[in-house]
Amino acid sequence: MQTVELQYPLQNVEPNAGPQVLAIGDFDGVHLGHQEVIHRAVQRGAELHVPAAIMTFHPHPRQMLGMDTYTKIITPLAAKQTLLRELRVNTTYIVNFSESFMHLTPEQFVENILIPLNVNSVFVGFDFRFGHKGAGTPDTLCELAKGRFAVEIVRQFSLQGRKVSSTLVREHLLRGEVREAMSLLGRPYLLRGTVVHGEARGRTIGFPTANIRVSEPYIIPANGVYAVEARVGDRLYGGVMNIGVKPTFESDLAEPTLEVHLFDFSQDIYGEEVAVSLIEFIREERKFTSVQELIAQIASDADKARSIVRERKSVQNS
Incomplete structure (x- = not known):
C-alpha cells in the first residue's frame, strides 16, 4: 500500500495520474461499518480494473474542532494505516486537517481535492459530511459531481438493531465492554x-x-x-x-x-x-x-x- 500525505492546496498530485476509486472518511476504529464502505470501493476498483484508494484525515477532524472526547482515539494513525493495508487498498491519502482545509466549502473540496485526484467513483457512508462546518452531505456530493465521477452512498451498517459507529465503540470501551466493542470492530x-x-x-x-x-x-x-x-x-x-x-x-x-x-x-x-x-x-x-x-x-x-x-x-x- 502506498501512503501519500496531502496538504491543501495540493502540491504532490500527479496531474496525469490514471483514474481511481476513492473511499472517504475519518475511519476511526476501522469498524465493520467503515470496512463495508472500504470493501465496496475495493470491489468496484477490481471491477473497473483501476486502483482503490482511501482518503482519511489527520489530526482527527473532531480533535481540530475542539471536542474534548476526541483527545483520545480508537485507532491512532499508525494503527489505522496497518488496518487499511490489510483491507487491500492501493493508496491511502492522509489529508492534513489544517485550518485552511477545514474552511473549504463543499464546492472547493470537490473542485480542488477530488477532481485533481482523478476519481472515477467515490464511496461514502450515509452520514458523511464534508466542507466547512459539515455543510456538505452525500446528496451535495452527488450534485457537485456533475457527471464527472460516480457517487456511491453506503447505507447504515447495523448489528442487533444498532448503528455501528465509532461513538458506540468508544462508549463500550469506556465502560470496559471490550467484548461488545470487539463485535463492532470485527477484531x-x-x-x-x-x-x-x-x-x-x-x-x-x-x-x-x-x-x-x-x-x-x-x-x-x-x-x-x-x-x-x-x-x-x-x-x-x-x-x-x-x-x-x-x-x-x-x-x-x-x-x-x-x-x-x-x-x-x-x-x-x-x-x-x-x-x-x-x-x-x-x-x-x-x-x-x-x-x-x-x-x-x-x-x-x-x-x-x-x-x-x-x-x-x-x-x-x-
Whole structure:
C-alpha cells in the first residue's frame, strides 16, 4: 500500500495520474461499518480494473474542532494505516486537517481535492459530511459531481438493531465492554506500547508484570482486569491485564497504569514494543484488605483469563 500525505492546496498530485476509486472518511476504529464502505470501493476498483484508494484525515477532524472526547482515539494513525493495508487498498491519502482545509466549502473540496485526484467513483457512508462546518452531505456530493465521477452512498451498517459507529465503540470501551466493542470492530481492541520499568511489585508476589506505556493517544478502557492476548516479537501469549490506579498500594495515581502478566513467559522485554488485544472484561478494580487477599484474587483472575484465552483459541481453530 502506498501512503501519500496531502496538504491543501495540493502540491504532490500527479496531474496525469490514471483514474481511481476513492473511499472517504475519518475511519476511526476501522469498524465493520467503515470496512463495508472500504470493501465496496475495493470491489468496484477490481471491477473497473483501476486502483482503490482511501482518503482519511489527520489530526482527527473532531480533535481540530475542539471536542474534548476526541483527545483520545480508537485507532491512532499508525494503527489505522496497518488496518487499511490489510483491507487491500492501493493508496491511502492522509489529508492534513489544517485550518485552511477545514474552511473549504463543499464546492472547493470537490473542485480542488477530488477532481485533481482523478476519481472515477467515490464511496461514502450515509452520514458523511464534508466542507466547512459539515455543510456538505452525500446528496451535495452527488450534485457537485456533475457527471464527472460516480457517487456511491453506503447505507447504515447495523448489528442487533444498532448503528455501528465509532461513538458506540468508544462508549463500550469506556465502560470496559471490550467484548461488545470487539463485535463492532470485527477484531479485539488493541493497545500498542513499550515495556517500561515499574515497581517490580508483581514479581515479589509471584505474578511478574510488564508495565506498558502506550505509544499513541489510544482510548484506555475502563479500569479493571481483562483477559488479553499479547504479541511480543512474532509470538502470541495469553495473559491477564490490570488497568487502573492500584488502590491496594497507591492512593494518588492521576493516570491509570497498564500491567500485563503473560502466561508461561519469563523473558526480559524492557524497552520492547508489545501489542495487547483485550479479549474480555473479568472484574472491576478494587482495593484489598491485605496482600494475601490480592494474591488469591490475582490467581483466580489468571485462571479465568487462561480459560477465556483457551476457549478463544479453540473457537478459532475449529
